[in-house]
Amino acid sequence: xxxxxxxxGWGGTAPxxxxxxxxxxxxxxAAVRQAxxxxxxxxxxxxxxxxxxxxxxxxxLLPVPGPxxxxxxxxxxxxxxxxxxxxxxxxxxxxxxxxxxxxxxxxVTVGGxxxxxxxxxxxxxxxxxxxxxxxxxxxxxxxxxRTIGPDxxxxxxxxxxxxxxxxxxxxxxxxxxxxxxxxxMSVTTTRLPDLDAALDAMRATDQGFTYSxxxxxxxxxxxxxxRSVLSQGEHATRAELAGRAAQRPLxxxxxxxxxxxxxxxxxxxxxxxxxAFNEAWFRKAPAHRVGEIQPMPAxxxxxxxxxxxxxxxxxxxxxxxxxxxPDDAEETMARIVERIAGEGHASFLSVLKRFGPGNEGLLSxxxxxxxxxxxxxxxPGLADLLESLDELTVAVGGRVYLAKDARLGAxxxxxxxxxxxxxxxxxxxxxxxxxxxxxxxxxxEL
Amino acid sequence: MIxxxxxxxTVLLLGGTSDIAQAVxxxxxxxxxxxxxxxxxxxxxRDAAAARTAALGLxxxxxxxxxxxxDEHPALIDAVARKHDIDVAVxxxxxxxxxxxxxxxxxxxxxxxxxxxxxxxxxxxxxxEVMRRQGHGMIVALSSVAGERVRRSNFVYGSTKAGxxxxxxxxxxxxxxSGAGVLxxxxxxxxxxxxxxxxxxxxxxxxxxxxxxxxxxVARRAELVWVPTAMRGVMSGLRHVPRPLFRRLPL
Numbered sequence: 273x274x275x276x277x278x279x280x281g282w283g284g285t286a287p288x289x290x291x292x293x294x295x296x297x298x299x300x301x302a303a304v305r306q307a308x309x310x311x312x313x314x315x316x317x318x319x320x321x322x323x324x325x326x327x328x329x330x331x332x333l334l335p336v337p338g339p340x341x342x343x344x345x346x347x348x349x350x351x352x353x354x355x356x357x358x359x360x361x362x363x364x365x366x367x368x369x370x371x372x373x374x375x376x377x378x379x380v381t382v383g384g385x386x387x388x389x390x391x392x393x394x395x396x397x398x399x400x401x402x403x404x405x406x407x408x409x410x411x412x413x414x415x416x417x418r419t420i421g422p423d424x425x426x427x428x429x430x431x432x433x434x435x436x437x438x439x440x441x442x443x444x445x446x447x448x449x450x451x452x453x454x455x456x457m458s459v460t461t462t463r464l465p466d467l468d469a470a471l472d473a474m475r476a477t478d479q480g481f482t483y484s485x486x487x488x489x490x491x492x493x494x495x496x497x498x499r500s501v502l503s504q505g506e507h508a509t510r511a512e513l514a515g516r517a518a519q520r521p522l523x524x525x526x527x528x529x530x531x532x533x534x535x536x537x538x539x540x541x542x543x544x545x546x547x548a549f550n551e552a553w554f555r556k557a558p559a560h561r562v563g564e565i566q567p568m569p570a571x572x573x574x575x576x577x578x579x580x581x582x583x584x585x586x587x588x589x590x591x592x593x594x595x596x597x598p599d600d601a602e603e604t605m606a607r608i609v610e611r612i613a614g615e616g617h618a619s620f621l622s623v624l625k626r627f628g629p630g631n632e633g634l635l636s637x638x639x640x641x642x643x644x645x646x647x648x649x650x651x652p653g654l655a656d657l658l659e660s661l662d663e664l665t666v667a668v669g670g671r672v673y674l675a676k677d678a679r680l681g682a683x684x685x686x687x688x689x690x691x692x693x694x695x696x697x698x699x700x701x702x703x704x705x706x707x708x709x710x711x712x713x714x715x716x717e718l
Numbered sequence: 719m720i721x722x723x724x725x726x727x728t729v730l731l732l733g734g735t736s737d738i739a740q741a742v743x744x745x746x747x748x749x750x751x752x753x754x755x756x757x758x759x760x761x762x763x764r765d766a767a768a769a770r771t772a773a774l775g776l777x778x779x780x781x782x783x784x785x786x787x788x789d790e791h792p793a794l795i796d797a798v799a800r801k802h803d804i805d806v807a808v809x810x811x812x813x814x815x816x817x818x819x820x821x822x823x824x825x826x827x828x829x830x831x832x833x834x835x836x837x838x839x840x841x842x843x844x845x846x847e848v849m850r851r852q853g854h855g856m857i858v859a860l861s862s863v864a865g866e867r868v869r870r871s872n873f874v875y876g877s878t879k880a881g882x883x884x885x886x887x888x889x890x891x892x893x894x895x896s897g898a899g900v901l902x903x904x905x906x907x908x909x910x911x912x913x914x915x916x917x918x919x920x921x922x923x924x925x926x927x928x929x930x931x932x933x934x935x936v937a938r939r940a941e942l943v944w945v946p947t948a949m950r951g952v953m954s955g956l957r958h959v960p961r962p963l964f965r966r967l968p969l
Contacts, residue, residue, distance in 0.1 A: 278897065285722035288854040289897030310853070322722060328803075328897055329853030588938065591722050652937040655723050655749055678722030681750075711854075714803065715719040715727065 279332060282582050283321040284589030285650050285678055288328035288711055296336045296352070300441050304707060305415045307331055311709030314441045316384025317356060319377055321592040322678025323711035324436045325384070330709055333441060335381045342367060347449045348406055353383025353442040358576075362524040365568075369449040370507070373401045376623075378525060378573050383442040388675035389434035389636040393483035393505075393572070396628040400638055402433030403631055409444040413703040417443070426632070431698035434636035436674055438699060438708045438718055454521035456508040457483070457571040459564045463557045467498020467609055471602055471642070474502065474626045482506055483571070486624040489550040490612045490646050491543070498609045500624060501557040508565055517565065525569045531579035538586030541649050546618040553621060585649055591678050593658055594645035596627060596638060597670035604668045605642045608661055612646065615657050622646035634695040637673040645676065655679070674712065682717040719805060720856065724937025725750035726805035730798055732783060732841055733811025734758045735767040737910035738860060741929035742808055747774040749933065752805070755798055757783035785811045785837030786829075795844040799852070806936055807845045808858045809838055809886075813875075814912050820874035827874055834878030839885050846889055849898030856936050857900045859886035860928075863944070866904065866953045869969050890941050901935045903928065904953075905945040919969075921949055 274291040292315075295303050304312060310330030317335065318325060325332065338352025340363045347369060351360060357371065358378040364370060375390040384390075389402040398404070407421035410432055418440075420429040432439045460481070464470040470486050478484045481504040488500040510521055575581055582590070597604045612619065623645045630639040648654055662684055665671065671688035672680060686692055696718070699708075712718070720726045729746065731739045734756030746752050754771050758764040760782055771778045779801075783794060798804060813833045820826050842857065849855035864872055865879030883902060890900030907913065907922035923945050931945045944950040959967070 276895070278895065283722060286720055286854075287897070288719075289895070290853055310851075323719065327853075328719070329851055589722070650722055652724050652749065652934065655725065658723075679725065680721075681727075711719050715721060 274331065277332075279315070279318070279326045280589070281320045281322045281325065281678065282318060283591050283650065283678055284582055284585065284587075285591060286323055286326075286711070288323075288326050290327045290330055290332040292332045292334050294334045294336055296338065296354070296443075300333065300411050300443055301415050301417065303331060303333060304411055304413065304441060307707050311707050312441075313437045313708055313710040313713075314353070314383060314387075316354070316381030317379050319380045319384065320388060321676045323715065324388070324674065326711040327709055328711055328714075335383065338444075342369065342449075347451065348446050349449055350444065350446045351382055352444055353381060353386075353408075355382050356380065357382070357385065358525060364449060365452070365455050365524045366522050368452055368522060370452045372398045372404050372448065372450045374572050375401075376573060377576050378569075379576060382445050382447070386433055386442055386445060387435060387437045389631075389633050390675065391627070391638050393485045393625070395638055396478050396484065396626055397482050399628060399631055400433075400633070400636060402633055402636065404448040405433065406446040406448060408432070408442055408446070410440040410442055412440040413705060413707040427698055428702060430632040431634050431695055433631075434633035435695065436635065436712060436718070437710065438713055439702055440708065452507045452522075453510045454508045454513055454517070455523045455568050456513060456517055456521070457505040457566045457568055458508040458512055459503060459505040459566050459571060461558055461561045461564065462502045462504075463554070463559050464500045464502055466496060467500070467606055470498055470500035470502065470624060471605070477504065478626055480504075484625070487553075487621045488609070488624040488644070489554055490609060490619045490622045491547050491550055491616065492554075493613045497613055498606070499554060501554065503571070505566070505571055512563070512565060523567070525573075528577055528579040530577060532581050532583040534583065536583050536586050538588050541585050541590070541618050541620070543616050543618045546620055550621060589650045590647050591650050591654065591658075592645060592647050592676040593661060594643060594673040594676040595661060595665045595670055596641050596643040596673070597665055597668050598639065598641040601641065601668035601670065604664050604670070605644065608644060608664050611657070611660060611664070617648050617654065617657065619646040619648050634691045634698070635674065635689055637671065637675070639671070641670070645673075680716065682715075685716045719803065719854065720936070724939075726752045726856075726936065728753045728755065728802045728805050730755045730757060730804045730807040732757045732807065732809050733785065735763040736810045736812070737912070737925040738908065738928050739808060739810035740767055740770060741925035742810070742932050743771050743776065744774060745926070745929040745933045747776055751776055753777040753779065753802065755779045755781060757781045757794070757798070759784050785833045785841075788836060788840035791840045792844050795841065795848055799848040803852050804845070804848055804855055806856045806858060807841075808860065808932065809841055810860050811837065812860065812912070815875065817872045817875065820872075830874050830878055834875070835881040838882040842885060842889055846893060846898065850893070850896045853897040855898045856939070857886070857889070857898070858932055858936065859883070859900060859902050861886065861902050861904045863904050863906050863949055863953055867957050867964075870965065871969060887942070899939055899941070901932070901940055902942045903932055903935065903945065904942070904949065905931075906949045921946055921952065
């Protein structure tokens with residue numbers, strides 16, 4: 273039975289109401305066949321910041337976790353799309369396996385990770401999540417279930433990877449894993465005084481690490497503009513562990529011990545508090561420290577330690593802006609950081625990363641270059657700033673990330689995603705009646 | 719859709735030629751660029767309003783709308799909603815009339831009641847149905863402080879606004895949980911062509927100020943705003959003034 277629910281993304285903005293339904297197997301097919309005029313979209317754990325997993329007036333399928341089967345000979349794991357990466361890791365880590373790509377939170381579903389073609393700290397080496405999908409099962413608008421992959425209907429596969437759920441409902445996936453000796457990371461931390469130093473350090477040293485990301489203080493101005501703490505790491509080997517960790521090297525991740533209170537008044541996240549936080553955080557980082565052993569959750573998913581941290585932004589919510597500009601557009605990245613710092617909006621530690629090459633995903637976000645992600649309290653006054661950042665980004669052939677976006681318009685999207693028409697062609701082929709719809713698809717005319 | 723920053727893609731203006739409706743269009747033209755559906759009686763005023771909207775660089779659609787022809791409202795609003803989601807609908811039509819004529823001339827009194835109350839209720843019901851179906855949307859009802867405590871000097875107009883104000887506040891409650899919302903806007907004296915020739919009351923505002931309040935109210939999904947905000951305190955005081963004293967106030 274469906275239940276009317278008010279849904280938002282992780283940012284807590286633009287709530288809309290949809291008929292929600294938990295469905296697996298043949299129920300998914302039935303739901304797709306019975307979808308009304310406002311269509312249907314599948315939702316994961318609601319960690320997209322904006323509106324891709326909302327469908328005002330239509331149907332939203334909620335995730336159902338399923339069994340996890342690992343093939344020990346190939347290391348390929350088969351699971352349902354509604355299974356979270358957390359559950360997957362709980363299963364994989366004790367076996368000495370890990371996912372080659374993990375985003376900043378493990379509370380996302382496999383289906384959502386494919387639909388958003390998520391990336392992580394390993395992008396410069398491992399590419400996106402979609403690159404490690406051997407095959408997936410997709411229920412398309414005609415109610416048929418197709419198995420697709422990079423070698424089986426690649427056109428539909430690469431429209432589905434990064435396709436924001438608009439080609440069908442992903443129900444199952446086979447994913448490649450990587451072997452790990454321990455559930456610990458050997459981490460190198462470097463404090464960098466300004467943006468140039470941060471970009472130089474990443475360019476010079478990223479290739480020596482599987483994982484690399486910089487936390488950047490986007491409130492620092494003047495000679496501190498773009499000051500960052502670069503965190504790079506590798507999976508620790510058994511030989512690197514000592515004490516209790518060495519006795520139990522493969523510990524699965526736990527659930528959060530803390531949770532943000534359910535009702536937080538607005539205005540907690542404001543420039544003064546954030547500035548103080550960023551300052552303290554930058555100063556506590558070591559100038560340069562090599563080989564520190566950290567548990568994987570601390571390295572990959574520090575924010576997962578506090579459940580529902582998004583509530584700290586209060587009832588009006590927040591938006592995340594994530595853009596990418598090509599490798600040679602460092603100058604533009606500098607102007608973007610400058611522009612953000614100049615406005616002084618309250619942005620907690622933002623993330624700066626150097627991407628490796630993009631993939632065949634028609635709407636996949638990453639491209640070789642520099643990406644910046646920052647959270648900002650939602651406010652109508654942000655519109656001008658974000659539009660100016662769009663303009664800088666588009667001018668050098670960059671784009672923003674649809675899994676984060678909550679405010680772009682259709683015209684800008686076209687400027688950012690050159691293969692948009694190819695995507696729309698595939699969509700017309702597999703979903704001529706437009707069964708798959710979301711608030712995002714209406715906003716961006718997809 | 720209304721995006722995370724409160725910017726709509728499509729705005730329906732019922733009574734699209736009013737000064738406040740036009741100011742609302744101009745305010746949104748500065749922040750986002752919604753498609754505007756102008757619903758008004760055909761004629762030179764509507765043509766001029768459409769031309770002004772187009773000159774702001776916005777897409778314009780015009781539809782024939784007469785607040786008194788309530789029979790036509792369901793089909794009309796349904797037709798608009800079938801073309802595009804109605805993200806925001808502004809109920810901007812209204813008559814002021816001559817106050818003394820309004821309570822002594824039967825036709826004038828009935829016309830005021832029909833346009834300001836019956837017409838407003840009629841479109842409100844239609845909009846609510848459309849927006850429930852959409853699972854989202856904002857209805858903006860342009861009420862007036864005149865309806866907060868109805869006074870002798872313009873009680874026919876005031877009573878119609880009191881009625882429509884109450885209807886839309888109630889509609890907002892009824893729509894809770896549906897995804898749709900209602901914003902009731904209570905301006906004080908607005909200097910527009912409707913009030914031309916009258917001496918402005920204290921705390922009078924411009925159509926632009928009302929428009930800014932509408933745009934900001936939609937963005938934060940507000941339920942009730944006063945323009946200017948100080949009007950809320952003033953009216954809450956006036957509401958409790960004993961009748962014999964209220965009668966003597968120069969209002």
